[in-house]
Amino acid sequence: MPSDYVADAETVQEMVRLLEQDMLLTRAVSGLLPPDVDPVVVHAVLDIGCGPGGWVLEVAKAFPHIHITGIDSSELMIEYATNQALAVGKANAHFQVMNFRRLDFPDASFDIVNARFVQWFIPADQQQRIASEWFRVLRPGGTLRFIENELPIITNSPALELSTTKFLTALSLLGRTIAPGGRQSGNTLMLRPLLHSLGCQAIQETAQLINFSFATPHYEAFTQNILHSMTTMVPVILATKTMSKRAMMVLEEHTREEIRRADFLGLTFFVSSWGRKPAETDPRVHLSNG
Amino acid sequence: MQEETSFSPPDFAPLPLPFVQHLLAEKHLSPAMLKRDIVSLRLSIVLLLSPFVQRQVRLEQEEGDPGEKGMPEETQHGGVTTGLLQRLLAANSPSKRPIPLQTISSWHKRGLLRYRQWGNPDFDNAAALLIMRLLQSKMRGWLPSEMATDEPFWWCWRQDAPDAPVVACPVPLPDDLPPSSLLWTPWSGAAWNRSWVGIGEYGALRWASLPGEERLGKEFSLEMLARWDIRCASLYEPFPPMFGFLANEANNALLAHLATLALYRLARHRVVHEDVFSLSS
Numbered sequence: 001m002p003s004d005y006v007a008d009a010e011t012v013q014e015m016v017r018l019l020e021q022d023m024l025l026t027r028a029v030s031g032l033l034p035p036d037v038d039p040v041v042v043h044a045v046l047d048i049g050c051g052p053g054g055w056v057l058e059v060a061k062a063f064p065h066i067h068i069t070g071i072d073s074s075e076l077m078i079e080y081a082t083n084q085a086l087a088v089g090k091a092n093a094h095f096q097v098m099n100f101r102r103l104d105f106p107d108a109s110f111d112i113v114n115a116r117f118v119q120w121f122i123p124a125d126q127q128q129r130i131a132s133e134w135f136r137v138l139r140p141g142g143t144l145r146f147i148e149n150e151l152p153i154i155t156n157s158p159a160l161e162l163s164t165t166k167f168l169t170a171l172s173l174l175g176r177t178i179a180p181g182g183r184q185s186g187n188t189l190m191l192r193p194l195l196h197s198l199g200c201q202a203i204q205e206t207a208q209l210i211n212f213s214f215a216t217p218h219y220e221a222f223t224q225n226i227l228h229s230m231t232t233m234v235p236v237i238l239a240t241k242t243m244s245k246r247a248m249m250v251l252e253e254h255t256r257e258e259i260r261r262a263d264f265l266g267l268t269f270f271v272s273s274w275g276r277k278p279a280e281t282d283p284r285v286h287l288s289n290g
Numbered sequence: 291m292q293e294e295t296s297f298s299p300p301d302f303a304p305l306p307l308p309f310v311q312h313l314l315a316e317k318h319l320s321p322a323m324l325k326r327d328i329v330s331l332r333l334s335i336v337l338l339l340s341p342f343v344q345r346q347v348r349l350e351q352e353e354g355d356p357g358e359k360g361m362p363e364e365t366q367h368g369g370v371t372t373g374l375l376q377r378l379l380a381a382n383s384p385s386k387r388p389i390p391l392q393t394i395s396s397w398h399k400r401g402l403l404r405y406r407q408w409g410n411p412d413f414d415n416a417a418a419l420l421i422m423r424l425l426q427s428k429m430r431g432w433l434p435s436e437m438a439t440d441e442p443f444w445w446c447w448r449q450d451a452p453d454a455p456v457v458a459c460p461v462p463l464p465d466d467l468p469p470s471s472l473l474w475t476p477w478s479g480a481a482w483n484r485s486w487v488g489i490g491e492y493g494a495l496r497w498a499s500l501p502g503e504e505r506l507g508k509e510f511s512l513e514m515l516a517r518w519d520i521r522c523a524s525l526y527e528p529f530p531p532m533f534g535f536l537a538n539e540a541n542n543a544l545l546a547h548l549a550t551l552a553l554y555r556l557a558r559h560r561v562v563h564e565d566v567f568s569l570s571s
Contacts, residue, residue: 012334016337
């Protein structure tokens with residue numbers, strides 16, 4: 001299936017990086033559902049770009065009455081997620097191979113549509129059009145939520161700083177960043193305007209800071225994931241001629257050394273933004289609109 | 291020539307010996323460098339294959355269970371299948387081309403691909419094939435030409451007593467192992483087989499046999515446990531007979547639990563090494 005993914009999503013290295021990312025983000029980002037959503041009235045949830053299905057399975061476990069569907073363009077990821085669900089006996093979790101540009105669901109099928117870390121894979125000029133397809137399958141009164149992170153990472157490691165800058169430059173050349181100049185992604189800036197442009201109401205945002213400096217609880221998982229990203233993003237960097245392979249290898253070696261130091265400092269943040277699809281008959285909309 | 295004789299097969303688990311020899315010859319690496327490459331790959335493979343293995347085990351347990359057969363069709367699939375292995379190998383090959391069934395059949399005939407049952411590759415062998423594919427970028431010749439059917443799947447470490455030498459031991463295990471032989475491996479996927487106790491990502495350990503198994507007519511005894519771990523053995527308080535019946539089952543279970551606890555304690559200097567730092571791999 002054609003994919004918007006910038007890396008090769010079905011190599012073992014990238015699959016493992018996504019599995020680790022899925023686990024650490026489900027742990028690090030607090031709150032499975034938006035805080036103002038009453039889970040009792042939620043019956044159907046869609047997760048866009050579900051990857052290995054970690055979030056889907058957590059929701060399925062926490063709320064057995066919710067029927068949750070995860071979609072992803074990678075057949076192997078969906079196979080992995082399905083096996084996970086079957087291995088743990090979660091009958092309310094389902095996974096389907098599907099391109100997020102054309103959802104094979106009727107209008108107004110879901111109470112919540114969730115999209116984590118997908119902006120990286122959508123050309124900036126197509127975000128509104130693609131998100132409107134997600135909005136289509138949302139029931140009136142339902143909630144559309146985005147969770148994204150921002151680059152560059154804030155760090156005292158010169159090599160890590162340079163690595164993320166180079167990666168951003170490559171993404172910028174591919175048209176996958178919002179901010180001009182390729183020095184920051186701007187992904188988190190766009191969430192509120194995107195929800196607003198779709199017609200969402202009661203838009204809210206929260207940010208979560210993740211400190212992954214040496215010896216912090218998030219240190220090992222985040223740094224491991226960064227190192228794996230450096231490996232799997234090599235083809236992207238090379239394709240955009242941002243750096244030579246030799247330079248990439250040297251930079252990775254330096255990054256590896258610097259993040260092992262006891263004085264290593266690293267900080268990143270996630271923004272969660274959500275809004276409600278208008279529904280005149282939905283009392284929650286009237287309530288939140290005052 | 292010196293390098294040929296200096297490597298230890300258990301360091302390269304789950305690769306069988308012919309796979310290791312092929313890699314050393316083809317990649318022109320020292321055993322130490324190959325070992326370093328395999329350390330991080332095997333962790334990735336365990337993470338990737340585990341849900342499929344769990345599903346496969348569950349499917350096999352539920353085989354013949356009418357409840358399972360009555361479930362929706364999609365829930366009857368999954369597990370470690372030939373199709374999955376074909377897709378994973380193709381996705382990680384330089385050309386990304388599908389692997390034809392003829393190739394799979396040829397690998398099987400030449401002893402390179404081993405099956406657990408029809409359509410379901412052996413877990414360790416599937417992991418070994420993936421590691422071989424990931425370590426080599428060439429299109430052809432990334433596997434040896436053949437492997438004998440009696441070639442061990444992989445090798446672990448064996449020690450028959452605390453003061454006995456540590457030697458390499460083939461898997462499947464020989465039938466003549468003393469029940470209290472300690473076996474260990476850095477291959478954490480070994481714990482997919484419940485006889486092995488997984489120590490997180492560090493590896494896995496097991497006893498050659500456990501109390502109650504009556505392997506070779508002998509049992510793992512309290513004396514044997516005491517030789518390995520006197521503190522664990524000191525926790526053994528046998529249950530008294532009840533209405534004249536011996537409490538063998540409960541006592542065997544208690545001894546088995548203590549023997550498993552001892553494995554965790556013995557792991558520290560066998561699969562957990564103080565100089566291991568995950569980011570170094």
